[in-house]
Amino acid sequence: MTQAANPTSSSELRDIVRDQLQLLLEQKNYEGAKMLLVPVPPVDIAEAIQGLSRPMQMLAFRLLSKSEAIAVYEYLDSDVQQSLLEEFRDQEAIDIVESMAPDDRANLFDEMPANLVRRVLAQLDPSERQATALLLGYKPDTAGRVMTPEFISVRADMTVSQAQERIRELARDKEVAYYVYVTDPVKRLLGTVSLRDLILASPDQRVEDVMERDVIFARADVDQEEVARLIQRYDLLALPIVDQEGILLGVVTVDDVIDILEEEATEDIYAIGGVRAEGESYFDSGFWSILKRRVPWLLVLVVTNIATVFIMSQYEEVLDSVVELAFFTPLLIDTGGNIGAQSSTVLIRGLSTDELRNKKPARVILRELFAGAALGIVLAVLVLGIAMVFVGKVEIGLTVGLSLIAIAALAATVGTLLPYLFHKMGFDPAFMASPFITTVADILGILIYLNIAKLLLNIG
Known part of the structure; x- marks a missing residue:
């Protein structure tokens, strides 16, 4: 065979x-x-x-x-x-x-x-x-910058026969030939007409009698992400772009949207990782360019993490009295950072895809708070057993367990709240992602842990 x-x-x-x-x-x-x-x-x-x-x-x-x-x-x-x-x-x-x-x-x-x-x-x-x-002439990352002026338009007062002749003249030289846009004498967008309807219509009919008047469009100065969302939402092959007076300037095609989505996703991922995006591919960048991208966030984190060192120095008496508390510090810091990063990731994705458009921020934040607390309870039960085995002190286990619950709930809240605030202020919420949220969760987590220890263990 x-x-x-x-x-x-x-x-x-x-x-x-x-x-x-x-x-x-x-x-x-x-x-x-x-x-x-x-x-x-x-x-x-x-x-x-x-x-x-x-x-x-x-x-x-x-x-x-x-x-x-x-x-x-x-x-x-x-x-x-x-x-x-x-x-x-x-x-x-x-x-x-x-x-x-x-x-x-x-x-x-x-x-x-x-x-x-x-x-x-x-x-x-x-x-x-x-x-x-x-x-x-348009700002980068706007609809005007990514549109193409290579489209076919016909006037509403043309006959179908005249429109067909115009399409035959222009189609070979235009990038977008699957939609025909209908305008008035000053190029103001009035509607669209499909090639199918033009073929089936009587040659003597006017274009305005067969066109679709409900047109989805975008202004030339809107962000390219909004253009991508409209094309995705309404399953369009192309989206007309107009100026403030409704004059048709160009169209954005679906192949451009694929590039936009890839570009925006790359920017968000870089931002979430604390790496500044500068247009060129990261892997094609020079050595010094890579350093320039990564150093700023790290310097910010070094400065902010000094707060953690300062807090621990203020609780030196607590750590000296119960040395075992130091054993669980990495566990608590990592837990808070990871839960905060998880919450921020799902929230940033939700904001980017408009999944949260119809959801009240307060409900989303409360949901994440309760989810964080539930995760903390699960981890607290496990850690309580581990503490009993390795340390042999119930009070240490209770201190760590309660701290885990509080830290997990707080980290989930912070991981949801900060991107929301950044979004409301008009900034990209991705910049309020992993590095920054992890640092905030670390600082607050250490503060919570040492105060609970001081209270439960009667220190100081």
Whole structure:
């Protein structure tokens, strides 16, 4: 019996292409490299090129035909795009950049040195330069910056036949051809019409008679996260973007939203870990850039943790009287920090996904408080038994157990309350995550533990 061949996964295929491309380039077998890349999709060629050394990247890119190079370029990371652009001759650079969608071009210019942006921008076709300048005029991370002006619009007073003719003229040159937007003579958004309805409608009907008037849209100055939420909530392929007067400026497409969600999730994860995000990939950053990202939070934590040292120094008498109390200090600190981090993580995620939109903050905080207390009771029962075995003193076990309950309840409350407060103040709640909440929980936990010990053990 003939055994079926094992299918190759896409990641394995990319690795094979990259390794073979590297080998062929090293052997200067350029024709072989060209043939290798012929059946490979542009996105996989881009990933293979990114896996090469910088000199090899330019060499591999120059093997592509003009149409292939244009398709591959948009899939490259911004640092590789910039590196290649700096090596291109002027006309090569203009051909590549002009072929990009305006929103992708604006993203590239965001990462490039200002002098290179000015040089390239000055040589663009006037219409492309105007489209790019429009996007660059909006603040980063807003709908205006990520929208594309490449959409199809028709006037409401057109006949269906006229609208169909306009679509045939424009569809090849527009990025978004699956929605047709209906505007008035001054480009104010009035509605949308599907291609299906245009095909089925009578040629003499007016567009306003077949269009959908209830349109989901966003202002150009809203945060890109809000755009992503709207597209996700209403299952849209594209979202129209308008100015304050309702003039249609552009659209944000679902593929842009995927990039937005990945970018925002990366920022939140970095923030939760106490690592500042600066746009570029962390793993492609230089050594000093990595230090610059990680040091600030650590310095803040060192300063705030001095409070823990100060508190313990004020309770030196308690620790000297009952040395066994020191044995359980790491357990209590870690418990408070972990429970606080758990609560903050679920709350930050809930705020990010709008799960908490219709929930009262007080109820959420109380729920986490009770959950923290319940976790503390479970841990207290376990620790009481451990304390009896290793220390042999009931009062020590009770002190640690009660402290665990109080610390767990307080840490869960703090882990919920602080992100809420940050969110209400207009800041990203992710910055009030693990490092800071852990530190606050540590300080309050030590204070609670030593005061309960002082009270139950009659010290001082």
